[in-house]
Amino acid sequence: MYESYYHLSGKPFQLNPDPAFFFGSRGHRRAMAYLEYGLHQSEGFIVITGEIGAGKTTLVRSLLERLDSEKVVAANLVSTQIDAGDMLRMVAAAFGVPSRHLEKADLLLALETFLVSTTAAGKRALLIVDEAQNLTPAAVEELRMLSNFQLEDHALLQSFLIGQPEFREIMQSPRMQQLRQRVIASYHLGPLDAGETRAYIEHRLHRVGWQDDPLFSAEAFRAVYVATGGIPRQINTLCDRLMLAAFLGERHAVGEGDVHEIVDEMQQEMAVPSGDGGAPGGARSNGNGHAHPAANGFDLRLLDPARLQVGAELARQVEALAAGTDLQRIEARLTRLEQSVSATLGLLSQLLQAVRRDKPNEGRKHEH
Numbered sequence: 001m002y003e004s005y006y007h008l009s010g011k012p013f014q015l016n017p018d019p020a021f022f023f024g025s026r027g028h029r030r031a032m033a034y035l036e037y038g039l040h041q042s043e044g045f046i047v048i049t050g051e052i053g054a055g056k057t058t059l060v061r062s063l064l065e066r067l068d069s070e071k072v073v074a075a076n077l078v079s080t081q082i083d084a085g086d087m088l089r090m091v092a093a094a095f096g097v098p099s100r101h102l103e104k105a106d107l108l109l110a111l112e113t114f115l116v117s118t119t120a121a122g123k124r125a126l127l128i129v130d131e132a133q134n135l136t137p138a139a140v141e142e143l144r145m146l147s148n149f150q151l152e153d154h155a156l157l158q159s160f161l162i163g164q165p166e167f168r169e170i171m172q173s174p175r176m177q178q179l180r181q182r183v184i185a186s187y188h189l190g191p192l193d194a195g196e197t198r199a200y201i202e203h204r205l206h207r208v209g210w211q212d213d214p215l216f217s218a219e220a221f222r223a224v225y226v227a228t229g230g231i232p233r234q235i236n237t238l239c240d241r242l243m244l245a246a247f248l249g250e251r252h253a254v255g256e257g258d259v260h261e262i263v264d265e266m267q268q269e270m271a272v273p274s275g276d277g278g279a280p281g282g283a284r285s286n287g288n289g290h291a292h293p294a295a296n297g298f299d300l301r302l303l304d305p306a307r308l309q310v311g312a313e314l315a316r317q318v319e320a321l322a323a324g325t326d327l328q329r330i331e332a333r334l335t336r337l338e339q340s341v342s343a344t345l346g347l348l349s350q351l352l353q354a355v356r357r358d359k360p361n362e363g364r365k366h367e368h
């Protein structure tokens with residue numbers, strides 16, 4: 001909407017994990033280095049965890065884009081509650097191995113044959129499982145078994161497990177001991193720091209030909225960092241709103257005040273009204289009187305169900321939930337409006353009665 005106004009070649013703050021926009025923050029570079037190290041090892045598991053929206057999927061996509069398909073055969077699996085029964089079939093499908101009507105033993109054989117022939121052709125097989133926090137322990141166990149395939153003393157499969165922070169806890173459970181022994185490296189991807197947040201925003205803007213229009217002040221960058229806690233997805237959502245507001249106001253500069261205004265606006269949109277106009281649900285101040293969305297933890301409205309890599313049913317539920325939040329908000333506003341209209345009407349009718357009492361003949365005079 002605002003792109004042409006600011007002479008941009010595209011949308012700078014989209015929510016899809018587009019590798020074309022990849023920004024190598026310290027954390028992202030490190031995580032990438034771990035993955036590349038894992039590729040050289042060609043065995044075992046690399047585990048990358050990271051906050052929601054920190055850029056794990058973007059990292060994976062960037063890696064996949066860089067891989068030399070002559071050397072590596074990669075399969076990217078996005079786990080939406082995969083249980084043990086489906087795991088092997090999903091892996092087979094991700095590698096393009098036909099698995100229909102095969103019993104488990106034959107399926108394992110088909111996968112092993114594929115992995116052996118890949119290795120024999122001088123290539124490495126890489127399995128990436130994103131959203132690994134959704135895996136059941138039994139499904140993880142199936143993955144571990146796959147990692148046992150060997151040709152002479154070479155492992156046939158290298159696996160990357162990518163997940164949200166709770167995957168760290170899953171990994172710590174006693175059931176995961178065998179898998180833990182096969183993890184060759186793990187890394188936790190944290191948020192960007194203040195300097196990186198600014199560099200990240202500028203990077204995305206430059207990617208679409210930004211020439212300081214609109215111009216962000218240093219304080220505005222800082223305020224975006226404070227409000228988002230340096231989480232890329234939240235930064236994107238906030239910056240998109242900032243750009244839109246600047247465009248609607250025909251402004252060519254974004255200041256600290258603009259950031260606070262949008263943050264407050266988003267905070268109000270998210271708050272479920274309690275009748276007293278307050279913002280329950282954990283809305284907290286960031287210390288300078290402005291609402292702090294990151295402090296609210298998981299924010300449904302920052303999700304774009306269409307871009308979530310979840311099953312259609314889950315995406316539909318998230319959408320319905322988010323829409324429900326909107327409806328509740330609108331409904332509560334309407335109720336309040338209704339109450340104030342009926343209070344005003346009551347006052348007006350009292351006023352009318354008082355006027356009639358004071359001047360009882362006034363109305364009748366006009367009747368003649």
Ligand SMILES: Nc1ncnc2c1ncn2[C@@H]1O[C@H](COP(=O)(O)OP(=O)(O)OP(=O)(O)O)[C@@H](O)[C@H]1O
Nearest residue numbers: 015017021022023052053054055056057058232233
């Ligand atoms: N290093 C990065 N460079 C450019 N954009 C990034 C980077 N990291 C994250 N983003 C952007 O932030 C948003 C969220 O990223 P992504 O979907 O990769 O997060 P995630 O960690 O996989 O989230 P989830 O926990 O929900 O799976 C996307 O819009 C993505 O483009």
Ligand SMILES: [Mg+2]
Nearest residue numbers: 056057058130
């Ligand atoms: Mg992801």
